[in-house]
Every structure is written in structure tokens, then in C-alpha cells.
Amino acid sequence: MPELIVYGIVLGSIIALGSVGLTLIWGITDLFNCAHGDQITVGAYIALLFASLFSRIGFLQAKVGPFSFHWGVLLAFIPAILISIGLAILIDRWVYKALRRAGAHFITGFIASIGVAWALRGLIYIIWGADFHFYTTGLRPMLFLPLGIKLRVDEIFIVIVAWAAVAAVYIFMLKTKMGKALRALADNPSLARVSGINTERMLMWAWGIAGVLIAIAGVLYGIETQLRPEMGWIFLLPLFAAVIMGGKGSITGALAGGLVLGIAQQVSTEWLMPTYKPAVAFIIMILVLIFRPKGIFGRRKV
């Protein structure tokens, strides 16, 4: 049981990281982005591309400390993040901006994002094929903790990076001027506009921040499991559940939702078949919604 809780925290940290980006975009742009998962896949594959390029350089072939991956993978975070930011902003420019201008219903944006998701996944299949890919091959070092808990050393890295990224975004949104402007935009777009906030520039920032979180989530998810074209799409469903449980635009809500779902999914394997994990996430989400229709941390609109 303690082992399952620890695994749940690892899983929950990755879900939380993925859902913070999703809830930010939902809160600020009113778009429920179905392409979020496939953008995560793109981030993971871009990192794969650069990791293999970097691994041609001799000193980058060394493993990072006790972890299973090379310095090349660590360095590949940078181009993955940059390209992910660019992609997020470009998609917004080309697709969602036109829909915003036309004053489209939010469901139109939702369906357009499904189209974006398909297009991205198709590109990944075409470029990299349907096979599994790994950042590194060979042994994955294990850690033996008290209470019989076996943990991969990589998972400690994953949890630390995930929480550092989420904390950075949280502080950014809370403390900086830009963060405050973004929150103002989420609260009341028309009031933000008349107060002199350049909304289109703000939205670029929002997508940029989402892009950073997306790329980090992609690489961490790739380190934890393996890379395949469907990885982000399958990952999206628990993200939806976490975001919905947390309430629209709530970072702390998405965090709590992610952790609750991660732990619940892993602990449920004590009694249920592991294949029931996604269903456990959904049933918890639906129960939460029935009792708290605006999410755990959701604010009621006045």
C-alpha cells in the first residue's frame, strides 16, 4: 500500500504538470484544448530528435549522475521547449485567432482543436512511424526505500522537475505584472481590454507558458514510459479529469486533481485490475462533479 501511494504521487505529478497548462489555457482563452495531448507528444519527439543529435557529441554521451538518461536528453529540453512555445503560438495565430474574431462558440474551438490534434498526430506518424522509441536503452537504476518501496531513480527526477515547473508558473501568475494581467484577462476579458491590456499579446504569453509546460511534460512522460504517437492523446483523458475536478483556470485545483487521480488510480490496483485505472479516474471525476459542479476549487460566477 505505501508503495502504491508513492507510485501514485509519481503519476499524479506528471498528470498535474500536464493539466496545469491545460487549465491555464482554458481559464484565459476559454478554449478546452483537445490538441494539448498531441502537443505533448510533439514535445517528446522533438526532444528525441535533438537528444540523438546531441549524443554525437562525445561528452554528452555520459549518463547524468545516477539517472538512466544522458546529458544529451537533458540538453534537449531546451530546443523542445523553444519549439513547443513556437508551435503553441503559431497554432493560436492560425486557428484559434480566426475563431475568436468570428466570435465562435467555445465548442467550435473545441472541435477545431480536435482537428489540430489529428494533424499533429498524423505528422508524428509520418515522420517517426508507429514504433516505440526510447530516450535511452539499457538498465534503469532502481532505488530501494524503506517499507519495501522500489522506485526508479528517474522518477525522483521526474517528480522534482514537475513540481519545480508548476511552482515557477504559480509564482509567475501570482507575483509578476504579466501574471496579474493574465489573471485579469481570465476573470473578465472585456474589462481587461478596456483597462488597456493588449489581449492578443497576453494570449501569446499564455500559449507560450503552456508551450513550456507541454514540452516539459512530454519529455518527463517520455522518460517515465516510452515514446509512441498515441502517447499524448491517451494521456489527455486523465488530464481532462484532473482539470475538470480542479475547476476552470485553477492551478491549485489542477494540482490537487492530478494528485488525487494519480494516487487513486494506483491505489485502486490493490483491488481492481490495472486496466480499470482510467475508469477509476473518470468515476471519481463524475462523483466530484455531482457534488461540486464547479470543481473542487472552482469559483462560482457571480
Add this chain to the structure above:
Amino acid sequence: MGTAIGGIISFLVSFAVMASIYAIFSMGLNVHWGHTGLLNFGVAAFFALGAYTSALVTSPMPTGVLANYVKQAFGLNAPFLVGVLAAAIVCGLIAVLMGLLTLRLSEGYLAISTLGIAESIRIFFNNERWLANGPQGLVGLPQPLHGLVPPAHYNYIYLLIVLAFMALIYLALERGIRSPWGRVLRAVREDEVMAGADGKSVFLFKLQSLALGAMIMGIGGALYAHFSAAIQPSVFEPLFGTFIIWAMLTLGGTGNNKGAILGAFIVWALWSWSTFLILKIVPPAFATRAPFIRYVFIGLLLVIILIKRPRGIIGEERQVSKF
């Protein structure tokens, strides 16, 4: 040459069968989203329930050696029409249950809840082998009027059956949406508060709409099961069970049943034909990856249509009641 034409015709017939089945789903979704404004992202739930119900009702219980390999909760060996009817009834009942749980949620939450329920139902069928043989699913499902023509020509018969169902559903829905009942649904879609202030029970009308659309989807699921004669849980994943149907309805024209049918035929044509065309163009070395070009193609098409023609190819018509 003659066989080539025969091949094209038989391809067209099986294409038309699948597209018509998707048109039925698309019209069912049109009841939910087009006419009532319900965001149902769980089409796959009714697709699966309809298909499994009809499969279990119409197939015989496996006996002898087969019973060791195929597990199913029951097998009634009933006629095809009984299976379709049972599929519609089960989907209607489950829809009422789902509606009681989720219809009070606001639209976005309803969407994700229905998506979650659909996935949970699929996972349940996948894991519980006693119910419908788990991941292997059920095969060799009975097909109506099978003895009438040689098996090679059977699809012609099935196309007629599917077209008959499609036409009946279309005519019934066109009558329904022009009736006072249909007007209340659109009133609920446009302004729930006003509809409520006019003394209509918004919740009750939403529940009726959810059940009606679900019954239509159940019929679609049953028709799919007997066409492919084999069903397994992987058929009902969100992409093909739900999202492709949303793409069809949105592309064709939300709120318009003709649009729902047109969208189903266009999207299914693009999906099933593009593989052929692409394989003819690309070099053989690229053949395993080429079919994925259609993901890019349909994705971009969907985005472009939504930007250029947000109401779909044929948008909603003005509804005038006939007296």
C-alpha cells in the same frame, strides 16, 4: 476489366453501408447537439451499448468446444429486428440514467462527463470477459436475410436495410423537429432560462432529447454490429466512436439532418478513399506511414471548414411549423 469494375462497385457498396451507419449516428448527435444544445461526447457509449446489446440478443449461446473460448453473459438467438429494438431500448434506458446523473451539469462539464462514462463503459466491456468475451469480442454475429443471395453479394441486401433505417429515422426526425416538441428543444438550446420561464421543464426536455438521440445511436450500433459481424471494445475508442461523428456533424451542418447525412458521407469518403489515393502516389518504402497523411488531411480540413464556414456545408434551415 470486368473484375476491376466489380471490385470498385463492391467497395462503393460497403463504403455506402458504413457511411449510412455513420449518418445515423450523426443524426442522433444532431438531436443532442444540433437541436437541444447538449454536448454529448459519449456517442461511443451508445455505439457500444447498441452493438453489444443486439449482438447478445441475436446470437446463440456458444456450445460445445466453442463455449471454452467464447464467454458471453447470455445469447437469446432472437431475430435481427428484435436485436435492433433491444439496442434502442437499452440505450434509451441508459441515457435516462446518465441524464439523471449529469444533465444538471453545465455544458462543458457535461461533455467531459459523457466522455468519461463512454470510456468507462468501453473499459468495462474490455475487462469483464464473462459479459461479452472481453478484448476478443464477439464474432460470427448473425446477419439478416443472409440466405437470400450468395455471400459475395450480401452487402447489397444490407445496404438496402441500412438505407431503410436511415430514411425512416430521417423522416421521423424531420417530423419531430417541426412539431411543437421540436420547438421546445430549440428554445432550450437558445435560452434555457427563457424556456423555463415559459413553463417548460428544461430538465425533462433535455432528458427526452438525450434518450431519443441515444436510441437512434443504439440502432446505429446494432446495424454496425450485424454489418461487420464482429465487434470488440477497441472499435469504440473515442476517435472512431465519438470524435469522427462530431467532425461529420460539424462539417455537414449542425442542426440540419441533411447536413448530418452529407457530413457523414464526406468524412467517411475522405477517410476510406484517401488511403487508396495516397498509396498510389507515394513510393512503396513509405507505404506503412502514408495512411497517416489522412489524419493531417482530415484535421486540416476540419479546421479550415470551421474557420471559413462555421455553420457547416449546409447550415441550419429556418424551421417553420406546418399546420
